[in-house]
Amino acid sequence: MARSRVGRRTRQLLVFAHVAPSLGWMGAGAADVVLAMTAGYTATPEVRRVCYHMIERIDAYLVIPGAFGALVSGPARAATTPA
Template identity: 65%
Template sequence: MMVFVHVTVSVGWLGAGAANVVLAMTAGYTAEPGVREVPYQMIERVEDFVVIPAAFATLVGGIVLGLSTKGRAEHRRGRGGRREPGGGAARGHDCPESEPSLHRICIAFGVRRPGARPTLRRSGS
């Protein structure tokens, strides 16, 4: 759910930036000085009410996602980037290592032998 919120807010932030570009181009290519004023006022409103809050929401969402997924990157390789000895049976799953794409999917969905202990490691342990 947090990934959805983070991506949605990020896309909204990009959309607001694109809207500011269009407004700035409208102001730049308009010949009448009275009409040029309005797009610049709209840019200020979009920045105040969309761009700045979306930027902070994206930052906070990214930090929350980063902290909540700590340790998951080490699941396949273990510490130090070395492959753990013993293949899949030693890690407690029955995923086919001969097919790398199936192996990744199998690991991602957490297929385990009955009674096998989880091997997810946290950083620093």
């Protein structure tokens, strides 16, 4: 049986570093869906404009960093997992 190259505490930290941005990414995606549906079903142009503006902000500050965080932390976690 192969031993891991990192300790238990480090593996736990890597799991957290992967799960946290992944959940944030999914939550931001859900918020995007709600905002897009609100914009699609409203008749008020101002509400529609604000919804799309919020989607842009959520994408810039949560979705894109969350995706890259998960992309980096996933392989780091996999590389430290014993075979």
